[in-house]
Amino acid sequence: MSRQKEVTIYDLARELNISIATVSRGLKDDPVVSKKTKKRIFQLAERMGYRYNHFARNLRKQHTNTIGIIVHELNSNFITSVLSGVERVTTDAGYDLIIAHSSESAKKEAANAKNLFHKRVDGLIASLSFDTRDLEHFRPFIDRGVPVIFFDRVDEAGDNTIVVIDNYKCGYQATEHLIHQGCKKIAHVTASLNRNVYAQRYKGYRDALFDNDIPFSEDLLIVRDLSEAAGIEAAMCMLKMKPLPDGAFITNDFVAAVCMRTLKENGIVIPDDIAVVGFNNDAVGKLIEPALTTINYPGRDMGEIVARNLINHLQGISKLEQTKTIIVNSNLIVRKSSQKNNPGFLKQKSTRNK
Amino acid sequence: MSRQKEVTIYDLARELNISIATVSRGLKDDPVVSKKTKKRIFQLAERMGYRYNHFARNLRKQHTNTIGIIVHELNSNFITSVLSGVERVTTDAGYDLIIAHSSESAKKEAANAKNLFHKRVDGLIASLSFDTRDLEHFRPFIDRGVPVIFFDRVDEAGDNTIVVIDNYKCGYQATEHLIHQGCKKIAHVTASLNRNVYAQRYKGYRDALFDNDIPFSEDLLIVRDLSEAAGIEAAMCMLKMKPLPDGAFITNDFVAAVCMRTLKENGIVIPDDIAVVGFNNDAVGKLIEPALTTINYPGRDMGEIVARNLINHLQGISKLEQTKTIIVNSNLIVRKSSQKNNPGFLKQKSTRNK
DNA sequence: CTGAAAGCGCTAACAT
DNA sequence: ATGTTAGCGCTTTCAG
Numbered sequence: 001m002s003r004q005k006e007v008t009i010y011d012l013a014r015e016l017n018i019s020i021a022t023v024s025r026g027l028k029d030d031p032v033v034s035k036k037t038k039k040r041i042f043q044l045a046e047r048m049g050y051r052y053n054h055f056a057r058n059l060r061k062q063h064t065n066t067i068g069i070i071v072h073e074l075n076s077n078f079i080t081s082v083l084s085g086v087e088r089v090t091t092d093a094g095y096d097l098i099i100a101h102s103s104e105s106a107k108k109e110a111a112n113a114k115n116l117f118h119k120r121v122d123g124l125i126a127s128l129s130f131d132t133r134d135l136e137h138f139r140p141f142i143d144r145g146v147p148v149i150f151f152d153r154v155d156e157a158g159d160n161t162i163v164v165i166d167n168y169k170c171g172y173q174a175t176e177h178l179i180h181q182g183c184k185k186i187a188h189v190t191a192s193l194n195r196n197v198y199a200q201r202y203k204g205y206r207d208a209l210f211d212n213d214i215p216f217s218e219d220l221l222i223v224r225d226l227s228e229a230a231g232i233e234a235a236m237c238m239l240k241m242k243p244l245p246d247g248a249f250i251t252n253d254f255v256a257a258v259c260m261r262t263l264k265e266n267g268i269v270i271p272d273d274i275a276v277v278g279f280n281n282d283a284v285g286k287l288i289e290p291a292l293t294t295i296n297y298p299g300r301d302m303g304e305i306v307a308r309n310l311i312n313h314l315q316g317i318s319k320l321e322q323t324k325t326i327i328v329n330s331n332l333i334v335r336k337s338s339q340k341n342n343p344g345f346l347k348q349k350s351t352r353n354k
Numbered sequence: 355m356s357r358q359k360e361v362t363i364y365d366l367a368r369e370l371n372i373s374i375a376t377v378s379r380g381l382k383d384d385p386v387v388s389k390k391t392k393k394r395i396f397q398l399a400e401r402m403g404y405r406y407n408h409f410a411r412n413l414r415k416q417h418t419n420t421i422g423i424i425v426h427e428l429n430s431n432f433i434t435s436v437l438s439g440v441e442r443v444t445t446d447a448g449y450d451l452i453i454a455h456s457s458e459s460a461k462k463e464a465a466n467a468k469n470l471f472h473k474r475v476d477g478l479i480a481s482l483s484f485d486t487r488d489l490e491h492f493r494p495f496i497d498r499g500v501p502v503i504f505f506d507r508v509d510e511a512g513d514n515t516i517v518v519i520d521n522y523k524c525g526y527q528a529t530e531h532l533i534h535q536g537c538k539k540i541a542h543v544t545a546s547l548n549r550n551v552y553a554q555r556y557k558g559y560r561d562a563l564f565d566n567d568i569p570f571s572e573d574l575l576i577v578r579d580l581s582e583a584a585g586i587e588a589a590m591c592m593l594k595m596k597p598l599p600d601g602a603f604i605t606n607d608f609v610a611a612v613c614m615r616t617l618k619e620n621g622i623v624i625p626d627d628i629a630v631v632g633f634n635n636d637a638v639g640k641l642i643e644p645a646l647t648t649i650n651y652p653g654r655d656m657g658e659i660v661a662r663n664l665i666n667h668l669q670g671i672s673k674l675e676q677t678k679t680i681i682v683n684s685n686l687i688v689r690k691s692s693q694k695n696n697p698g699f700l701k702q703k704s705t706r707n708k
Numbered sequence: 709c710t711g712a713a714a715g716c717g718c719t720a721a722c723a724t
Numbered sequence: 725a726t727g728t729t730a731g732c733g734c735t736t737t738c739a740g
Binding site for chain 1: 728
């Protein structure tokens with residue numbers, strides 16, 4: 001761990017026979033110091049391997065120019081898209097980003113929050129983990145006036161600013177689409193209904209069924225997590241149903257893909273036997289066969305919107321308190337996995353509206 | 355941005371009528387301060403919402419207990435596995451992790467390096483971007499004695515510690531496997547040969563061909579990036595070959611999956627017409643049809659090994675300088691995409707060895 | 709067991 | 725255009 005002595009502005013000042021104030025100013029290109037001295041400063045700094053001390057600076061300035069983001073998982077197309085959107089905006093605005101992920105654990109999420117709090121991020125962006133029940137670990141930020149924005153997985157009840165898609169509508173659309181294809185028994189594979197996104201999608205699903213006079217029964221609802229095992233289990237569940245469902249709305253593309261594979265292995269033809277709609281528009285949907293009908297969830301846009309709002313607040317351009325909810329566009333992408341070949345049915349159904 | 359006044363140890367000390375030194379000691383549970391005062395300190399700290407100041411502390415202590423990691427992309431199964439491995443080890447050891455990603459750009463990589471340097475990470479882990487040509491941006495770390503370990507995408511020529519798999523062997527194995535399946539014209543779809551991993555795999559491919567008396571020609575080599583477009587282009591390239599290749603070794607599972615889809619769309623049967631081997635063992639490989647034969651690249655293990663070595667060095671348990679190269683196990687996973695049905699050929703080939 | 713005090717490197721108000 | 729100086733909040737000798 002032998003780290004040789006750091007060179008500081010004192011060293012530069014001594015060497016150049018000027019004051020540390022001038023060095024400090026020169027280093028940040030303050031127009032008030034002469035071109036000549038600035039040049040000398042930069043050259044010497046370079047030569048001596050000077051690096052400015054983040055800590056001294058932050059200690060002095062009392063803010064960090066850093067924003068933190070807590071996500072539930074890195075291993076997801078959607079999340080990495082969000083991240084890239086956030087990053088574009090934050091780096092443009094000269095902010096650093098610290099990425100933390102909770103691995104879907106409320107405990108880790110709280111630890112991350114605490115850590116970012118101590119690191120004194122100027123603002124926080126978060127999407128809740130699977131099993132997060134309350135928002136206590138965000139209290140310190142709010143108490144201290146550090147702005148927090150939630151996206152995707154949020155607590156709708158609180159009065160924090162949230163950025164979401166219309167999960168209810170998406171659930172409704174996805175289900176309605178299956179109904180239009182002639183499905184009369186639609187399974188719903190999803191994750192914990194405690195999380196707003198899944199609860200809303202479920203609600204949309206239920207309402208679409210109801211509005212179309214399709215009966216619902218509890219055993220059509222399959223709640224698991226987002227793992228490969230979940231996909232296999234869901235398929236097994238469906239295979240046991242008598243009669244088989246003729247459609248499935250699965251709220252995650254990866255799970256949908258695994259599920260489809262398992263169904264196919266068991267002789268089910270998709271979409272003829274079971275039509276499938278996923279969620280997120282992950283890359284995998286276009287790779288599997290048949291290609292997966294899904295809801296396009298524009299992560300990058302969402303990331304940009306979240307970050308832009310946070311930074312505007314930080315810069316005093318707008319107040320976060322004025323905005324409670326921002327809804328980002330999303331839409332159904334129809335591919336092969338859901339298209340049944342029964343135009344006759346479609347015609348007969350065409351009176352339905354909205 | 356109204357942030358109310360932070361409470362400091364001075365506030366606590368004043369309130370409790372003790373010195374800041376005692377508060378400081380108490381806060382870090384120093385055995386030298388009495389249980390009673392400690393308790394009073396903790397309670398008051400809690401009550402007043404005290405949070406310790408990272409910056410003041412780091413400024414004083416001159417090290418950060420933070421390690422940085424620079425990766426080329428987040429959006430990859432392999433990378434997120436590595437990250438989870440690294441994270442497990444670093445958090446166990448009480449270090450913070452700062453994740454930065456370069457989006458395959460040398461420029462962003464350099465910016466990230468500079469940033470982490472200024473943030474004074476105690477150690478650095480990195481996998482090089484696509485177009486990184488030299489390691490100049492890591493110079494400052496090395497000059498300052500901040501340990502740096504490279505993994506996966508590395509510079510083999512330098513004398514930094516590197517953690518890799520045996521890419522040459524993997525390339526050889528993958529190609530040999532195709533040859534065993536009876537392939538006589540094997541295309542190689544890969545990325546920039548400037549990057550060690552691709553160069554080594556290519557070398558393995560060439561040697562396997564040579565050792566098995568299979569001719570190579572330049573047009574079998576398709577160099578692109580790791581995008582969807584690359585996969586489509588690669589497929590188009592192969593379709594134009596006369597005669598068609600009967601095998602393809604593609605150094606990335608996602609690209610392989612896209613490529614297979616495009617080939618299938620053009621009437622090619624896999625593996626009968628063209629047998630395919632991918633690389634990485636991403637989740638997608640098990641989802642597509644036929645399932646993808648690939649090289650298992652154990653990211654999590656790699657992450658753990660990298661982090662463990664770095665931390666051992668930081669803690670003085672071992673010296674990084676003693677280890678130049680660490681090779682992590684990897685192996686071929688045979689699935690449907692490469693298995694041709696011609697046992698006759700296999701028998702005739704069984705004299706081959708090594 | 710507790711306190712006093714120096715100093716980590718930097719910024720910014722106030723001089724000059 | 726440059727210099728002086730007072731902290732930012734904390735850790736850590738050294739003294740009691």
